[in-house]
Amino acid sequence: MTDIKRLATTDSDYQARIAELLAWESVSDDGVQQTVAEIIRDVRARGDAALIDYTNRFDRWAAASGGDLELPLVRLEQAWNAIPADQQVALETAAARIRAYAEHQKMSGWSYREADGTLLGQQVMPLDRAGLYVPGGKAAYPSSVLMNAIPAKVAGVAELIMVVPTPGGELNELVLAAAHVAGVDRAFAIGGAQAVAALAYGTETIPGVDKIVGPGNIYVATAKRAVFGQVGIDMVAGPSEILVVCDGQTDPDWIAMDLFSQAEHDEDAQSILVSWDGDFLDRVAASIDKLLPTMERQEIIATALRARGALIRVRDLDDAVEVANFIAPEHLELSIEDPESVAGRIRHAGAIFMGRYTAEALGDYCAGPNHVLPTSRTARFSSPLGVYDFQKRSSLIMASHAGSAELSKTASILARGEGLTAHARSAEYRGAAPR
Structure with missing residues (x-):
C-alpha cells in the first residue's frame, strides 16, 4: 500500500x-553557491574562452571558438521539418493558443489631462532583449520554449536569445522545432551557470540581455539568483x-x-x-x-x-x-x-x-495560460509568467504653466521639510516664472 x-x-x-x-x-548549499560564483567571475573575465572551457568540460564536446556555440536559425528550421507531422500540428496548436491568450495580456500606455492642462500618464515599452534558458540533452521541454518565448514576442521584445545545453553534443529536435515555431531570434548550444552568466554580462559571441527566464537545475537557479540586479529574472522556482x-x-x-x-x-x-x-x-x-x-x-x-x-x-x-x-x-x-x-x-x-x-x-x-507559475507558497505575492513580464512602464509627467505654479507650492513645502533645498528651489523657479 x-x-x-x-x-x-x-x-x-x-x-x-x-x-x-x-x-x-x-536555497542552494554553500558548495553550489561557491561554484556558481566562480563560474560567473570566470565568464565575466574571459568571455567566450571560459564558455568554451566549460562546454568542453561539462557538455563533453569540443567547441573551438565562440562561433561554434551558435545554432544557426536554419538548424531550427531543419528540426521543424524533421519532426513527425503530428508533433508539428501539436506545436502549432499549442503555440496558437498560448499566443492568443498572451495577446489579451498586452498592456498599452495611457494618459489624462487635468483641468489646468497638466498631462499625467504611463508609457509601456517592451524589453530590448530577453534570454531564455531551456534544459537540453535527452530531456525535452518544448512546452517550456513556447511558454517562455511566445509572451516575450507578443510583448514586442526585439531580440530573444535561447541557450540550451547539449550534453555529448546531443541536440533535442523537438526543442529546436519549438524554438522555430515560437520565433526565437538566436540560439546557442551552451548551458549551466555559465550560460546564465553569459546572458547577464555578455561575451564576444553571446549578447547580454535585459531579463533571463526559463527553468534549470540548482546551478542555473543559483546563477539566476546571483545575477539578479544586473538583469531581471522570472523567478527562482x-x-x-x-x-x-x-x-x-x-x-x-x-x-x-x-x-x-x-x-x-x-x-x-x-x-x-x-x-x-x-x-x-x-x-x-x-x-x-x-x-x-x-x-x-x-x-x-x-x-x-x-x-x-x-x-x-x-x-x-x-x-x-x-x-x-x-x-x-x-x-x-x-x-x-x-x-x-x-x-x-x-x-x-x-x-x-x-x-x-x-x-x-x-x-x-x-x-493557453502560461505554465511558468509561482511555487513554494510564493503565489501569495507573485503571478504566472506573462506578457507583462517582458514590458516595462515609464511614468509620463508634463506640467502646464498653471499646473507647475500650483504643484511647486506643495513640492517646495515637502522638500524644505526634508531639508532638500535644491529640490525646493528647482520647483520654485518654475512656479514663480511669468506667463
Missing part, C-alpha cells in the same frame, strides 16, 4: 504537520506542486492520475488532495495503489508521494478553501460541482483549474 500521509484539519497537531509538509528550502480540492464526485482514478502528473516530475514534487469526504479519500488511495504499478516513472512518483504528498480531510468546502489559500499552490484543481462560484474565493494560487474535466496537464501544454 502506498505510504502517503493522511492529515485532518481537526487533528490537534494539524498546523505543525502541514507546516512540516510544505517546508521547502530552495521550487519543485512542481498540485493541490486538488474534490467533493468526492469525480472518478478517483482521474484524481490519482492528477496527483501522479506532478509527482512524476521529480522526487521533491508535491501532490496533495483535499476533500471533506473521507470515503473518497480512501477510494483515491486505492486508485493510487492500483495505478502506480502501471506508471513508467513509478519509483519517482512513489518517492514524491511518500515524502511530500498528502490526503487531507477537511470539515467542508469552506475549510477546503481556507486550506487552499494557506498552501497557495502552484496548480489548484477545483474538481467540484460549481467551481466558478468558488474560484473568486481563492486568493493565492498560480493557476486555477476549474471543473471535473480540466486536467492540470492541459495547462502544462496547450490550454
Whole structure:
C-alpha cells in the first residue's frame, strides 16, 4: 500500500504537520553557491574562452571558438521539418493558443489631462532583449520554449536569445522545432551557470540581455539568483506542486492520475488532495495503489508521494478553501460541482483549474495560460509568467504653466521639510516664472 500521509484539519497537531509538509528550502548549499560564483567571475573575465572551457568540460564536446556555440536559425528550421507531422500540428496548436491568450495580456500606455492642462500618464515599452534558458540533452521541454518565448514576442521584445545545453553534443529536435515555431531570434548550444552568466554580462559571441527566464537545475537557479540586479529574472522556482480540492464526485482514478502528473516530475514534487469526504479519500488511495504499478516513472512518483504528498480531510468546502489559500499552490484543481462560484474565493494560487474535466496537464501544454507559475507558497505575492513580464512602464509627467505654479507650492513645502533645498528651489523657479 502506498505510504502517503493522511492529515485532518481537526487533528490537534494539524498546523505543525502541514507546516512540516510544505517546508521547502530552495536555497542552494554553500558548495553550489561557491561554484556558481566562480563560474560567473570566470565568464565575466574571459568571455567566450571560459564558455568554451566549460562546454568542453561539462557538455563533453569540443567547441573551438565562440562561433561554434551558435545554432544557426536554419538548424531550427531543419528540426521543424524533421519532426513527425503530428508533433508539428501539436506545436502549432499549442503555440496558437498560448499566443492568443498572451495577446489579451498586452498592456498599452495611457494618459489624462487635468483641468489646468497638466498631462499625467504611463508609457509601456517592451524589453530590448530577453534570454531564455531551456534544459537540453535527452530531456525535452518544448512546452517550456513556447511558454517562455511566445509572451516575450507578443510583448514586442526585439531580440530573444535561447541557450540550451547539449550534453555529448546531443541536440533535442523537438526543442529546436519549438524554438522555430515560437520565433526565437538566436540560439546557442551552451548551458549551466555559465550560460546564465553569459546572458547577464555578455561575451564576444553571446549578447547580454535585459531579463533571463526559463527553468534549470540548482546551478542555473543559483546563477539566476546571483545575477539578479544586473538583469531581471522570472523567478527562482521550487519543485512542481498540485493541490486538488474534490467533493468526492469525480472518478478517483482521474484524481490519482492528477496527483501522479506532478509527482512524476521529480522526487521533491508535491501532490496533495483535499476533500471533506473521507470515503473518497480512501477510494483515491486505492486508485493510487492500483495505478502506480502501471506508471513508467513509478519509483519517482512513489518517492514524491511518500515524502511530500498528502490526503487531507477537511470539515467542508469552506475549510477546503481556507486550506487552499494557506498552501497557495502552484496548480489548484477545483474538481467540484460549481467551481466558478468558488474560484473568486481563492486568493493565492498560480493557476486555477476549474471543473471535473480540466486536467492540470492541459495547462502544462496547450490550454493557453502560461505554465511558468509561482511555487513554494510564493503565489501569495507573485503571478504566472506573462506578457507583462517582458514590458516595462515609464511614468509620463508634463506640467502646464498653471499646473507647475500650483504643484511647486506643495513640492517646495515637502522638500524644505526634508531639508532638500535644491529640490525646493528647482520647483520654485518654475512656479514663480511669468506667463
